[in-house]
Amino acid sequence: MEKVFMKGNEAIAEAGIRAGCRFFAGYPITPQNDIPEYMSRRMPEAGGVFVQGESEVASISMLMGSAFNGVKSMTSSSGPGLSLKSEGISTMAGMQLPAVIVNVMRGGPGTGAIQGAQMDYLMATKASGHGGFRMIVYAPSTVQEAVDYTIRAFDKAEQYQQPMLIAADGHIGAIMESVELPEMRPVANMKKNYEFFPHPGFGKTRQQVYSVDLNLKAQEDFNRYLADLYDIWNRDEVLVEEYLVEDAEYVIVTYGTSSRIARAAIKALREEGVKIGMVRPISLYPFPYDSIRKLDPNKVKKILCLELSIPVQVVEDVELAVQGKIPIESYGRAASLVFTPEEVIGYFNSIK
Amino acid sequence: MEKIYSRPVSLNPVAFNYCPGCLHGTSQKLLCDVIDELGKQEDTIAVMPIGCSTMGMFAFDFESLGACHGRAPAVATGVKRTAPEKLVFTYQGDGDIGYIGFSEIMHAANRGENFTVIFANNGTFGMTGGQMAPTTLIGQRATTAPLGRDPSYGQGMPIHMSELVASLPLPVYVERCSVDTPAHANATRKAIKKAFDIQLAGKGFSFVEILTNCPTNWGVSPVQSIAWIKEKTYTEYPLGVYKDITQEG
Numbered sequence: 180m181e182k183v184f185m186k187g188n189e190a191i192a193e194a195g196i197r198a199g200c201r202f203f204a205g206y207p208i209t210p211q212n213d214i215p216e217y218m219s220r221r222m223p224e225a226g227g228v229f230v231q232g233e234s235e236v237a238s239i240s241m242l243m244g245s246a247f248n249g250v251k252s253m254t255s256s257s258g259p260g261l262s263l264k265s266e267g268i269s270t271m272a273g274m275q276l277p278a279v280i281v282n283v284m285r286g287g288p289g290t291g292a293i294q295g296a297q298m299d300y301l302m303a304t305k306a307s308g309h310g311g312f313r314m315i316v317y318a319p320s321t322v323q324e325a326v327d328y329t330i331r332a333f334d335k336a337e338q339y340q341q342p343m344l345i346a347a348d349g350h351i352g353a354i355m356e357s358v359e360l361p362e363m364r365p366v367a368n369m370k371k372n373y374e375f376f377p378h379p380g381f382g383k384t385r386q387q388v389y390s391v392d393l394n395l396k397a398q399e400d401f402n403r404y405l406a407d408l409y410d411i412w413n414r415d416e417v418l419v420e421e422y423l424v425e426d427a428e429y430v431i432v433t434y435g436t437s438s439r440i441a442r443a444a445i446k447a448l449r450e451e452g453v454k455i456g457m458v459r460p461i462s463l464y465p466f467p468y469d470s471i472r473k474l475d476p477n478k479v480k481k482i483l484c485l486e487l488s489i490p491v492q493v494v495e496d497v498e499l500a501v502q503g504k505i506p507i508e509s510y511g512r513a514a515s516l517v518f519t520p521e522e523v524i525g526y527f528n529s530i531k
Numbered sequence: 532m533e534k535i536y537s538r539p540v541s542l543n544p545v546a547f548n549y550c551p552g553c554l555h556g557t558s559q560k561l562l563c564d565v566i567d568e569l570g571k572q573e574d575t576i577a578v579m580p581i582g583c584s585t586m587g588m589f590a591f592d593f594e595s596l597g598a599c600h601g602r603a604p605a606v607a608t609g610v611k612r613t614a615p616e617k618l619v620f621t622y623q624g625d626g627d628i629g630y631i632g633f634s635e636i637m638h639a640a641n642r643g644e645n646f647t648v649i650f651a652n653n654g655t656f657g658m659t660g661g662q663m664a665p666t667t668l669i670g671q672r673a674t675t676a677p678l679g680r681d682p683s684y685g686q687g688m689p690i691h692m693s694e695l696v697a698s699l700p701l702p703v704y705v706e707r708c709s710v711d712t713p714a715h716a717n718a719t720r721k722a723i724k725k726a727f728d729i730q731l732a733g734k735g736f737s738f739v740e741i742l743t744n745c746p747t748n749w750g751v752s753p754v755q756s757i758a759w760i761k762e763k764t765y766t767e768y769p770l771g772v773y774k775d776i777t778q779e780g
């Protein structure tokens with residue numbers, strides 16, 4: 180373990196290298212430019228390949244090629260770029276090719292505000308592309324978590340042979356914090372361990388990888404295989420932090436940078452004797468429904484969803500878990516503007 | 532009797548799924564022939580497009596993967612950069628390469644990527660049923676150009692991919708071929724072999740355009756489609772070597 184002071188974006192890039200990533204392709208977009216810049220000098224040092232793609236579309240396509248060869252691969256972008264990558268990500272899910280995609284989130288819709296925001300929750304968790312596929316989505320709230328969950332995303336991509344997503348907000352990408360970097364892992368090629376869902380017509384002995392199956396029965400079986408995989412993720416891969424919820428009468432649901440602000444607000448309110456806590460999804464997908472479902476409607480008076488997004492998007496999953504049993508409020512800021520702990524406390528006092 | 536020709540080893544003993552008389556089958560068989568000749572069946576990775584020719588996925592007995600529509604040159608970039616020892620090629624139609632994937636082909640060529648692009652130009656969107664392609668001839672009818680392609684009607688001019696790729700500094704070898712006669716098929720085979728040799732020698736980007744047909748969507752018989760290539764396609768798209776810097780320096 181090595182302790183360094185590092186910017187979130189660069190820490191994500193270095194974590195990728197340490198996890199064994201040896202192929203990176205990306206296209207510049209704020210607020211994630213440090214990732215391709217860092218990779219352009221670090222990748223050759225590590226014996227890997229960096230390509231500045233001609234677009235996000237090309238970059239994700241390049242990952243298809245490197246992942247086919249079993250090389251751990253990564254790309255990064257922000258909102259508009261994720262929209263462009265979506266066909267490729269969906270195709271990789273269909274091809275069962277592992278990769279890690281990083282979205283350092285900014286404002287929207289469209290070009291939006293180019294600094295940090297959390298405006299891609301629904302895209303990240305419900306439809307990062309067409310065809311009903313899912314990814315495990317990690318939302319770090321510190322630079323340390325950005326490192327840890329980037330490495331975990333590589334492990335999960337390899338384990339499940341699927342693309343995985345880091346949904347870091349632009350603030351996590353931009354802040355500098357002290358962080359422990361793990362040892363460099365030995366580079367391991369994944370190709371010999373690949374196991375593809377059997378598609379009739381394609382080579383049984385040769386690796387032939389497509390997201391199309393003309394045999395409709397086999398295609399449907401593959402869709403069922405993916406649905407089962409998502410069930411497994413919902414059972415085994417939920418990551419959540421529950422903070423001071425045992426005695427809570429009010430519960431904030433929030434993630435990433437917003438959770439840091441919420442934590443400061445909760446500490447201040449606790450000092451005033453308010454029984455308030457927080458459920459912080461670390462995996463946005465699979466969502467920690469159980470942590471919310473188990474809240475006692477006789478005890479919890481209100482749930483407050485906080486997000487750097489207008490409209491607040493995470494509320495849709497909270498509603499699914501609560502089923503109308505606890506009143507839900509939501510508060511967001513957008514356009515890369517950030518609420519302060521005082522602002523959150525002010526809003527809380529207005530709704531409690 | 533002496534057997535003078537047999538199915539290439541790297542071609543599966545299955546029927547191509549193409550329409551009768553479609554030259555995608557001829558072109559892909561030639562590719563397999565060359566791969567056999569080079570002894571590269573075990574070391575080839577094909578990047579397939581979206582289009583009729585995706586069907587080659589069932590015919591090729593070597594490694595392959597399917598790109599999104601137009602993105603094969605970017606996928607091949609990822610393949611070749613992480614496995615430089617492999618023989619890597621894309622096989623793409625005109626809609627794939629000249630419309631939706633124009634950026635990917637031009638930038639892969641402009642980076643001088645060390646792989647080979649085989650471009651099957653049939654002047655139409657075969658797969659989706661005969662819509663206008665960037666290569667559709669002036670006056671040629673398409674389901675989205677029912678009166679015939681007309682540049683004065685905002686439908687643009689036929690696009691010349693070989694000439695465009697050859698205009699870039701880094702591509703090493705660019706040739707436009709045809710498979711309408713046995714002699715032309717032989718010449719195409721030689722061009723593919725040359726392109727693969729260039730790649731295997733690590734010299735850089737090679738591009739072989741093959742004029743193919745689409746009897747189904749041209750609305751003619753397979754025999755008539757051959758006459759069409761001679762009468763119409765050659766005039767717009769002359770055969771020839773557009774770039775070859777293997778001889779220089």
Ligand SMILES: Cc1ncc(C[n+]2csc(CCOP(=O)(O)OP(=O)(O)O)c2C)c(N)n1
Nearest residue numbers: 581582583600624625626627655656657658
């Ligand atoms: C993103 C996307 N857009 C459109 C299509 C539909 N599509 C499939 S093949 C094709 C055209 C293929 O034409 P061409 O590349 O000329 O190949 P051909 O079938 O003529 O060999 C289109 C538009 C698609 N699959 N994906």
Ligand code: SF4
Nearest residue numbers: 549550553583657745
């Ligand atoms: S539609 Fe045209 S290009 Fe496609 S297989 Fe039939 S003849 Fe060939």
Ligand SMILES: [Mg+2]
Nearest residue numbers: 624625655657
């Ligand atoms: Mg075509």
